[in-house]
Amino acid sequence: xxxxxxxxxxxxxxxxxxxxxxxxxxxxxxxxxxxxxxxxxxxxxxxxxxxxxxxxxxxxxxxxxxxxxxxxxxxxxxxxxxxxxxxxxxxxxxxxxxxxxxxxxxxxxxxxxxxxxxxxxxxxxxxxxxxxxxxxxxxxxxxxxxxxxxxxxxxxxxxxxxxxxxxxxxxxxxxxxxxxxxxxxxxxxxxxxxxxxxxxxxxxxxxxxxxxxxxxxxxxxxxxxxxxxxxxxxxxxxxxxxxxxxxxxxxxxxxxxxxxxxxxxxxxxxxxxxxxxxxxxxxxxxxxxxxxxxxxxxxxxxxxxxxxxxxxxxxxxxxxxxxxxxxxxxxxxxxxxxxxxxxxxxxxxxxxxxxxxxxxxxxxxxxxxxxxxxxxxxxxxxxxxxxxxxxxxxxxxxxxxxxxxxxxxxxxxxxxxxxxxxxxxxxxxxxxxxxxxxxxxxxxxxxxxxxxxxxxxxxxxxxxxxxxxxxxxxxxxxxxxxxxxxxxxxxxxxxxxxxxxxx
Amino acid sequence: xxxxxxxxxxxxxxxxxxxxxxxxxxxxxxxxxxxxxxxxxxxxxxxxxxxxxxxxxxxxxxxxxxxxxxxxxxxxxxxxxxxxxxxxxxxxxxxxxxxxxxxxxxxxxxxxxxxxxxxxxxxxxxxxxxxxxxxxxxxxxxxxxxxxxxxxxxxxxxxxxxxxxxxxxxxxxxxxxxx
Numbered sequence: 001x002x003x004x005x006x007x008x009x010x011x012x013x014x015x016x017x018x019x020x021x022x023x024x025x026x027x028x029x030x031x032x033x034x035x036x037x038x039x040x041x042x043x044x045x046x047x048x049x050x051x052x053x054x055x056x057x058x059x060x061x062x063x064x065x066x067x068x069x070x071x072x073x074x075x076x077x078x079x080x081x082x083x084x085x086x087x088x089x090x091x092x093x094x095x096x097x098x099x100x101x102x103x104x105x106x107x108x109x110x111x112x113x114x115x116x117x118x119x120x121x122x123x124x125x126x127x128x129x130x131x132x133x134x135x136x137x138x139x140x141x142x143x144x145x146x147x148x149x150x151x152x153x154x155x156x157x158x159x160x161x162x163x164x165x166x167x168x169x170x171x172x173x174x175x176x177x178x179x180x181x182x183x184x185x186x187x188x189x190x191x192x193x194x195x196x197x198x199x200x201x202x203x204x205x206x207x208x209x210x211x212x213x214x215x216x217x218x219x220x221x222x223x224x225x226x227x228x229x230x231x232x233x234x235x236x237x238x239x240x241x242x243x244x245x246x247x248x249x250x251x252x253x254x255x256x257x258x259x260x261x262x263x264x265x266x267x268x269x270x271x272x273x274x275x276x277x278x279x280x281x282x283x284x285x286x287x288x289x290x291x292x293x294x295x296x297x298x299x300x301x302x303x304x305x306x307x308x309x310x311x312x313x314x315x316x317x318x319x320x321x322x323x324x325x326x327x328x329x330x331x332x333x334x335x336x337x338x339x340x341x342x343x344x345x346x347x348x349x350x351x352x353x354x355x356x357x358x359x360x361x362x363x364x365x366x367x368x369x370x371x372x373x374x375x376x377x378x379x380x381x382x383x384x385x386x387x388x389x390x391x392x393x394x395x396x397x398x399x400x401x402x403x404x405x406x407x408x409x410x411x412x413x414x415x416x417x418x419x420x421x422x423x424x425x426x427x428x429x430x431x432x433x434x435x436x437x438x439x440x441x442x443x444x445x446x447x448x449x450x451x452x453x454x455x456x457x458x459x460x461x462x463x464x465x466x467x468x469x470x471x472x473x474x475x476x477x478x479x480x481x482x483x484x485x486x487x488x489x490x491x492x493x494x495x496x497x498x499x500x501x502x503x
Numbered sequence: 504x505x506x507x508x509x510x511x512x513x514x515x516x517x518x519x520x521x522x523x524x525x526x527x528x529x530x531x532x533x534x535x536x537x538x539x540x541x542x543x544x545x546x547x548x549x550x551x552x553x554x555x556x557x558x559x560x561x562x563x564x565x566x567x568x569x570x571x572x573x574x575x576x577x578x579x580x581x582x583x584x585x586x587x588x589x590x591x592x593x594x595x596x597x598x599x600x601x602x603x604x605x606x607x608x609x610x611x612x613x614x615x616x617x618x619x620x621x622x623x624x625x626x627x628x629x630x631x632x633x634x635x636x637x638x639x640x641x642x643x644x645x646x647x648x649x650x651x652x653x654x655x656x657x658x659x660x661x662x663x664x665x666x667x668x669x670x671x672x673x674x675x676x677x678x679x680x681x682x
């Protein structure tokens with residue numbers, strides 16, 4: 001679409017061409033008529049040609065002048081219709097009706113940004129760099145952790161097809177040589193193609209994706225929570241970042257109520273990537289009374305999954321309009337079996353099928369027109385047949401699991417605008433969160449003696465400050481008082497700081 | 504459950520999902536114009552190319568970077584009388600561009616916000632009418648930001664923040680270029 005309707009440049013190009021033709025033809029006519037009368041000398045011919053050249057040069061200069069003027073007008077803020085407010089009649093040079101307008105967002109936008117919407121690889125990033133001290137046997141240990149640097153490539157294939165990925169470098173990454181002292185990892189936490197159909201139905205093609213369960217498992221960038229570490233419920237009970245090979249559909253059900261339904265590779269009751277040892281040597285279970293589900297995630301590589309049953313996850317997220325500021329979600333996960341192929345108890349008997357059902361509801365409430373925010377969450381893991389859990393059959397009487405593993409958290413935060421005190425846009429968020437977890441309820445069964453120490457019943461008091469200089473950057477400092485019911489448990493408090501970013 | 508159906512289901516979904524996907528362009532410009540100004544019988548293009556001074560003024564008033572070199576604007580007319588302005592704008596959501604439109608009354612009051620095209624995998628909740636309604640009545644003199652007059656959408660924080668910032672920039676554009 002042209003910015004100026006009938007440009008001066010076109011007009012003067014036409015004038016120049018016309019003048020050239022008129023002059024040339026008159027010259028030819030003059031030549032032929034004069035031939036009848038008298039022969040024109042070469043000198044006169046040359047003179048005429050020079051005059052013609054001069055005229056063309058003059059026209060070219062004038063053309064250049066008007067083109068420059070046009071460009072200046074454009075950059076000088078020429079409104080394409082002289083006065084949009086007062087000129088109430090459509091300009092004959094403007095596009096008159098909407099149906100004729102060419103600036104559909106599907107096409108190249110007039111001013112640039114819309115054009116970037118296709119065929120552009122965008123790479124976002126988030127990360128957390130942590131430092132501080134942690135209470136441990138023998139005293140406090142100070143240190144630093146390049147916890148994660150995550151790259152987020154996104155490619156807009158078409159308006160309806162998008163590729164997303166999340167590539168994570170954890171704890172500084174890895175290196176071949178021991179003397180490089182890198183003990184981290186590189187994970188592909190997300191890699192999928194989305195096909196968007198309409199508001200109600202969209203399809204995420206088979207790929208690697210986070211399981212739609214809870215809030216922080218989906219949205220775990222450090223700017224989404226205020227503590228240095230992720231909320232405690234997501235450090236085992238929900239094995240965040242919980243990602244699986246999966247496919248899903250998602251969309252809205254009605255306004256303010258959305259869904260995502262995912263079929264994934266499920267969980268597995270083995271804690272090692274090697275699966276159940278072929279030589280029948282002892283192995284660690286995926287679900288235990290001390291680690292919860294921290295080791296139960298299914299591997300995503302090289303067909304290393306150890307069981308056939310898939311998992312099913314459904315998450316409903318809602319924003320009830322009758323309570324402005326309230327938003328939340330409820331999730332359910334079910335897999336008919338987590339027992340890996342060849343699983344066995346320490347006495348040699350084979351472990352049979354074992355289902356897992358997980359439930360979660362979380363609410364976030366930002367009190368309108370105040371800085372006050374509340375969050376609450378409850379999560380429950382129901383073990384179908386505890387007697388088939390490896391933790392209850394591994395010879396360790398202290399890590400047994402009962403019928404449930406569950407927990408809840410309550411959090412209060414206050415968003416303090418620092419505009420008048422420090423700089424515009426800076427926000428300080430003091431917060432406090434209480435978390436309770438019980439990973440060893442009653443109902444344990446299996447060949448192990450059941451002698452829980454109380455280590456699975458935990459409470460966390462976490463309080464601190466999160467300073468947001470911009471919404472993309474957060475500086476955090478928190479103290480966590482960690483308690484459990486075991487009389488001889490080592491203290492596990494921490495005083496940590498972190499720099500987080502997300503852009 | 505036998506083993507075969509366990510893996511057939513994902514494959515079945517893959518196959519039965521309608522394959523010819525179409526663009527999720529929620530609204531075309533003409534459709535959004537009709538939605539925002541149903542009474543209008545004509546939309547007259549009145550696009551603006553910014554001068555450097557105008558860009559500075561818009562940035563100062565909105566506290567937003569002006570990355571566009573102009574704005575796509577239509578005057579909504581009825582019987583030759585101005586009903587308001589229909590302005591198309593673009594912001595980045597999390598990674599990708601969101602096309603949206605702001606309908607302003609002649610005196611610069613927000614009448615309506617419409618999302619024309621949302622491409623991200625997450626954050627489409629900004630299309631929620633209740634969320635968009637929060638902008639209605641805002642003027643160039645209104646002080647608002649995300650979590651300050653405009654509620655955040657958890658899980659769509661970046662999209663909701665950037666659209667909010669974009670509306671502030673559009674209102675500043677009205678002050679500078681259209682008033």
